[in-house]
Amino acid sequence: PETVDQDYHFEQVSAWPQSSLQLGQVSGLALDSDSNLVIFHRGDHHWGADSFNNQARYQQRSLGPIQQSAILVVDPSKGSILKASGRNMFFLPHGITTDKENNYWVTDVALHQVLKVSSDGKDRTLMALGEAFIPGSDNNHFCQPTDVAVDTESGNIFVSDGYCNARIIKFSADGKYLSEWGAGSSDRRRRIPFQIPHSLVLLPDKKEICVADRENGRIQCFIAETGEFVKEIKKDEFGGEVFAVSYSPTGDGLIFAVNGESLSRPVPIRGFVIDYSTKDILDTFSPNKKEFKMPHDIAETRDGSVFVGDASSKSVYKFTTEKLHHSVK
Numbered sequence: 042p043e044t045v046d047q048d049y050h051f052e053q054v055s056a057w058p059q060s061s062l063q064l065g066q067v068s069g070l071a072l073d074s075d076s077n078l079v080i081f082h083r084g085d086h087h088w089g090a091d092s093f094n095n096q097a098r099y100q101q102r103s104l105g106p107i108q109q110s111a112i113l114v115v116d117p118s119k120g121s122i123l124k125a126s127g128r129n130m131f132f133l134p135h136g137i138t139t140d141k142e143n144n145y146w147v148t149d150v151a152l153h154q155v156l157k158v159s160s161d162g163k164d165r166t167l168m169a170l171g172e173a174f175i176p177g178s179d180n181n182h183f184c185q186p187t188d189v190a191v192d193t194e195s196g197n198i199f200v201s202d203g204y205c206n207a208r209i210i211k212f213s214a215d216g217k218y219l220s221e222w223g224a225g226s227s228d229r230r231r232r233i234p235f236q237i238p239h240s241l242v243l244l245p246d247k248k249e250i251c252v253a254d255r256e257n258g259r260i261q262c263f264i265a266e267t268g269e270f271v272k273e274i275k276k277d278e279f280g281g282e283v284f285a286v287s288y289s290p291t292g293d294g295l296i297f298a299v300n301g302e303s304l305s306r307p308v309p310i311r312g313f314v315i316d317y318s319t320k321d322i323l324d325t326f327s328p329n330k331k332e333f334k335m336p337h338d339i340a341e342t343r344d345g346s347v348f349v350g351d352a353s354s355k356s357v358y359k360f361t362t363e364k365l366h367h368s369v370k
C-alpha cells in the first residue's frame with residue numbers, strides 16, 4: 042500500500058510584517074472568512090501581578106478601556122493593517138474567534154465576559170455573556186474566561202472558563218446555557234481536573250473540542266455534543282505548560298500548539314505540529330533570531346502559513362513550510 046509521508050519543516054518569514062503593527066500584549070489570533078489574520082491585543086494595558094485582587098476582581102477599571110484598536114485585521118502576506126476596530130470597549134483581551142458571518146467572538150478576562158462583536162467597523166456588541174466585571178461560576182457568570190469556539194453547523198458556542206473556573210461551557214447560538222463539563226467527569230483520565238483551560242478549538246470534521254489544559258501541560262479532546270472524553274495529547278516536549286491549541290483548516294488533520302515557560306520542567310519554548318490521529322509531533326519551530334517569550338495563540342491559514350502571537354514580546358511571528366512530499370511504495 043502507498044503511504045505518503047509528509048515532512049513538515051516550518052521556518053520563520055523574518056520579513057513579516059513589513060512594518061510595525063504597534064501591538065500591545067498579543068493575546069489572541071483568528072482567521073476571518075477572507076483568510077486574513079485577526080489579531081486581538083491589549084494596546085497599552087498589561088496583565089500584571091496586581092491586575093486582580095484575590096477575588097479575581099479587576100483592579101484597574103480607573104484606567105478605562107483600551108483606547109487603541111484592540112482588533113486588527115492584517116494581510117497575511119504583507120502584514121499590512123486592513124481593518125482596525127475594537128476601540129474603547131476592552132480591558133484585558135484574551136481569546137478571539139470568528140463565525141461564518143465574520144463576527145468576532147472574544148473573551149476579556151477583566152470583564153469576565155464573552156462578547157459577540159460586529160466586524161463592520163461599528164463595533165456593535167451583538168451578544169454579551171457574563172456580567173461585566175463580576176466573576177462567578179454559575180450559568181450566567183465566568184471567571185476570567187480564556188477562549189471561545191463557534192460550531193458553524195449547530196451555531197453552538199463553547200467557552201473555556203477560565204483561569205478561576207475549570208470548565209468548558211456550551212451555549213446555544215442565542216446564548217442559552219446548555220451544559221458544561223470539567224473536573225470530575227467519569228473517565229479515569231479526566232480524574233485530574235483542568236488547571237486553566239487556556240485555549241480551545243473546534244475540529245469541525247470530527248465534531249470534537251480540544252482544550253489546552255495549560256498547567257497540566259496537556260491537550261484534551263472531547264465530543265462537542267456531549268463533553269465525553271476522547272483523547273489526551275501530552276508530550277515530554279511540552280514541558281509543564283501548553284498555552285494554545287488550534288486546528289488546521291487545510292483538512293490535513295493537523296493540530297498546532299505552543300508551550301510555555303515551566304519552572305518545574307524547563308524545555309525550549311516552541312510551536313508544535315502534531316498529527317491529530319497518531320499524536321506524533323511532526324515538526325517544532327521557533328523564531329530565527331529572537332526567542333519566543335510567551336507564545337499565547339497560534340493559527341494556520343488555508344494556504345499553510347502559521348502565525349504565533351506572543352503576549353510578552355508584543356509580536357506576531359509568521360512561519361511557512363515547504364512541504365517535502367514523498368511517497369513510499
Ligand SMILES: O=C(N[C@@H](O)C(=O)O)c1ccccc1
Pocket residue numbers: 066068088089090135352
Ligand atoms: O497567566 C497570566 N497571563 C497570561 O496568560 C496572559 O497575559 O494572558 C498571568 C497570571 C497571573 C498574573 C499575571 C499573568
